Amino acid sequence: MSDILIHTEAGVTTLTLNRPDKKNSITGAMYTTLAEALQAADADTAVRVVVLQGDTAVFSAGNDVGDFLAAASGGAAAQGEGSSPAFAFLHAIAGFSKPLIAAVCGPAVGIGTTMLLHCDLVYAGDNAAFSLPFVNLGVCAEGGSSLLLPQMFGYHRAAEALLLGEPFMAEAALEVGLVNRVVPPTEANGIAQAQARKLAAKPLSALVATKRLMKQGQAALVAQQIRDEGAVFGRMLQEPAAKEAFGAFMAKRKPDFSNC
Numbered sequence: 001m002s003d004i005l006i007h008t009e010a011g012v013t014t015l016t017l018n019r020p021d022k023k024n025s026i027t028g029a030m031y032t033t034l035a036e037a038l039q040a041a042d043a044d045t046a047v048r049v050v051v052l053q054g055d056t057a058v059f060s061a062g063n064d065v066g067d068f069l070a071a072a073s074g075g076a077a078a079q080g081e082g083s084s085p086a087f088a089f090l091h092a093i094a095g096f097s098k099p100l101i102a103a104v105c106g107p108a109v110g111i112g113t114t115m116l117l118h119c120d121l122v123y124a125g126d127n128a129a130f131s132l133p134f135v136n137l138g139v140c141a142e143g144g145s146s147l148l149l150p151q152m153f154g155y156h157r158a159a160e161a162l163l164l165g166e167p168f169m170a171e172a173a174l175e176v177g178l179v180n181r182v183v184p185p186t187e188a189n190g191i192a193q194a195q196a197r198k199l200a201a202k203p204l205s206a207l208v209a210t211k212r213l214m215k216q217g218q219a220a221l222v223a224q225q226i227r228d229e230g231a232v233f234g235r236m237l238q239e240p241a242a243k244e245a246f247g248a249f250m251a252k253r254k255p256d257f258s259n260c
Helices: 028-043 065-073 077-082 085-094 111-118 145-153 155-164 170-175 185-200 204-215 219-236 240-251
Strands: 004-009 012-017 049-053 100-104 107-109 121-125 129-131 181-183
Touching: 004 028, 012 028, 012 185, 028 065, 028 085, 049 185, 065 240, 085 111, 085 219, 100 111, 100 185, 107 111, 111 129, 111 145, 121 170, 121 185, 129 170, 145 155, 145 219, 170 181, 181 185
Parallel strands: 012 049, 049 100, 100 121, 107 129, 121 181
Antiparallel strands: 004 012
16 A cells, blocks of 8 residues: 555545554655645646645654665765755645645654645644654754744744754644644544535635735745755755764664764
8 A cells, every 4th residue: 555645535635644654754755756746736626625644643753764864875865955855845835826734643753743834724633742853863954944933933932842852742833823723633634624625615716816825925935945954954964963863863872962
């Protein structure tokens, strides 16, 4: 079975992360599938809304580290956003013109959280745990989060999330505006689908125009920020701190940044 399930019905395309044995960690191939699915949904006049979801236990543990490091060793990730499937996905989700809804339960790590900044509606299970551990891995924020998080959270809360990289739970995410509603995990996907059906019944031209108007002041800024973050991210992957962090992760030991 595919790691990304794609289902379209009544104007709603649902993209399901379907790798629960690996905590829905995302490989390069999965990023490519997601990016292509978003581009296809944007171009398809029969699709009015897209829903992103995982399952009741986990949304996404972020990058599949083994796959990520293999790409980095081959030079792809090291070149930053220019050749990375992850950054192709980020550009696709940031530029998606139609309503985009996410249902999030369990861990949402790294890009599992930053992708939500580009969604229009987010419904979280009360077991959702969001984290942005980029600094702890010796790299920088991605997905436009260094721009969007301070706008949404306020600077000091964004700094706490990005500099400390510690998890915060669903109620805290509701308080800062990252999610619209917190519900039992068994209800999150259903509520996202119900909201998607409501939107699909509305005039698409009005939905697209309203979303464009809300985002037009920052669309170019976000795209540039994703590019800038990608360039820095790719460079930092080759530096001692990231090599120590990822080496420690793979060896299941505590990293030592005393020389970084």
